[in-house]
Amino acid sequence: MPLNTASVVIGLSYASLLFLVAVGLSVVFGLMRFVNLATGSLYLIGGYLAWTIAGELGSFWLALLGGALGALAVGVVIERGFLERLHRNELLQVCLTLGVAYVVQDVTRWIWGGDPLRLRPPESLRGSILLLGSIVPTYRVALIVAGVVLAGLVWYLLERTKWGAYVRAGVDDLEMLECLGINGRRVFAIVFALGALLCGLGGALGTPVTGVAPGADIQILLMALIVVVLGGLGSVSGAVVASVVVGLVDSMVRTYWPEASFFAVWVLAALVLAVRPQGLLGRVTA
């Protein structure tokens, strides 16, 4: 299969978005063994808020900030208001986020309508540039850069700070963490909030390329779930690798076999899981 620079760029830029959504999902799962089905909703909120703010204030950068903070706020409400009460009851937590996903889906449709909305990239990132002999959209390249930078930040936070060490210890063994006198629930709350922030940022960043519309929440959630499952639950490096794999596979399939685009990544996920149920980089737990 001839590698086409443009589709690689598209794939990698999509991988950046996937990573932003998936990393929170993955670490939260690692800590609390629960799947946040409202992940896509936070992405959707980020996208819509960014669109509105950009329209009102005319600033793309404020729109990014607003989208991220809006999702953070909703995330905090979900965590403080509901998840906290259902501590240690993973099934009910999952159900709760499913309920939130329904609500957000309907409320956003109420507010923003059913048509896809698209945000224009900022002046400086419009147009195309020449990369390795192909013309590619500047914004896509910027997305990749942003993805790399943010992944680096997350990595630094988790691998190089004391707080990150708590999180990693919690992923390995939550009881152990609590034996050390650290409040696992607080760690969880912070991770959940940061995950929501990144989801919202992803939604805002993604709006110029994918647009935002009802259903985008489900689509990104399903893709992020694949990333998390493939990468191994709770593993950040796994999320990076899996995002890139899924992004590239998705983009290649879209280029060369469009009918199978929806199907290919799921087959990939099922195949990997049949061989390695713990994911590509995951460890055997659960």
Added chain:
Amino acid sequence: MAETALQLEHITKTIGGLTILDDVSLTVMPGERRAVIGPNGAGKTTLLNVIAGFLPPSRGRVVVFGRDVTRLPAHRRVDVGLLKTNQQPAVFRELTVRQNILLALLRGRHPLLGLTALVSLDREVQRQAEDVLEEWDLLAVADDEVRHLPHGYQRRVELAARFAMQPRLLLLDEPAAGLAAEEIPGFIERLRRLPREVTVVLVEHSMRVVFAFADRVTVLHHGAVLADGTPEAVQQDERVQEAYLSGAMRRGHA
């Protein structure tokens, strides 16, 4: 020589580079009451789990009543008469006491994984359950969910279910843990009444229970057998005293 009840041959268990059990060999004769003691982290619970089939040993053989069960999954080892109790009583807290007993009695009783028979219509098994409940003095709470019962009752439910299955080799993992001091004598009495057809391997911290009950004692230390003999002989053993006095034993003798 008569057939042995349990024979461990060079059992070694490593988890992630850590050696939990180090070349453990021991022989338990039919009818014997064997206690396995040792400081915390000595590998006692791991040893019981290897015998019961919940953990595969890295090396070595497990032989129960002459049959090599090393490769047998845990549920198949019940066929050779092997049953185990846990530190937290291995009962179903959300089921009633009667259901707990029925579950033990119904094991393997009906074809097709039990799909062919309604529990309530199996009069025979209902009668047996009634007998077990009476024998263990559980009739009054028979239809209560186990989670509502005090710890001592839960332990009794666990043992009643195990004995309903007529084990030949019973592994007890700290059965006295969680019992109040004044409950211990009664508990020892109950253990002593166990029929001699049943071989018992007991992991226990309470030395009162160990000395009142065990015929022989095996001392594990850092995953290896440190000493093996009658309770009195083990008590005299200098290495044992050293191991215990070295501060490794965090919990006092109850």
Added chain:
Amino acid sequence: MPMEQMSRLRQRWQLLAYVVAVAALLLAPAVLSTYPLSVLTEILIFGLFAMSLNLLLGYTGLPTLGHSAFFGAGGYVVGLLAKYYQVPLGPALLLAILAGVVLALVTGPIVLRTSGAYFLMLTLSLTQVLFGVVWLARGVTGGDDGLPGIPTPQLAFLAGSLEPTANFYYLALAIVVVAIASMAWVVRSSFGLALLAIRENERVVEGLGYPTWLVKYAVYALAGGYGALAGALYTFFKGYVGPGQLSWLVAGEGLVMTIVGGAGTFWGPMVGAAVVLLLRYEVSTFTQRWLLILGLIFIATVVLMPRGIVRLPERLREVRARVRREELLEPVAGERQPAEQVVERS
């Protein structure tokens, strides 16, 4: 023996409730017009679907978000058979059930390597794969358009005297009742008791000598069969099957019905299906915001009544039972509560 008297009394009430319910269901076509009757038919079908999901979620503790795979598979099987081969009703339904069972037997070894949230995600993944397959095999399945124009079967002996909606209602009712009766057998069998035990602690069940993996595999296959039967009925009911029937949204809806009604109770999912569908039709007459309301109801259930509607009376009984028990256990005051749970590894 107040205890026995109480349970006998309860049994009598239960019997009465069943008789009343069956009579009401049999008489429904006489009182209800076509539209409410079709809602009732849909409730029966979704109730069966949610009950099949409950076998996994409520009885065995396996949370699935992919149960629509079976619902859709059953639908496509009868759809294809009825449309292209004119297979009669009976064999078509049996083949649909078989398809569900086979699908479960094929996917079971993959999903049953896991539990908890992993299980949820794996079942979802496999359902999405199936969704993709249906989409891809456009030549056979009609792709996005699905298979329209599937004839709705009728009970021949009533064909002259009843209009089609009522006729199919009786057909669906008969099949659902038989299915539920067989499910009642399953959960009251020795197998069913093992499921409840596995839900709580699989390892202990294994320690009692049960082949737990096989038990889970069997219940997964059964749930697949029941789910496919419900899906087949739904396709007949709608006269149409499309990829939407496979969508994880359907699985999510089944999950909502099960939890709202009461996971792990026998009738809970049926009650949940009734509540959700009645509300939907009621609400949609005055507002478009159905999804919002469903979401809010679900959140409220999870937070305020996590054990479902059906368990409300049971909770009251439980409180009364606790009072009785405390009186009973008074003499053994020496017993200590397992206050400190000694977590220790040696």
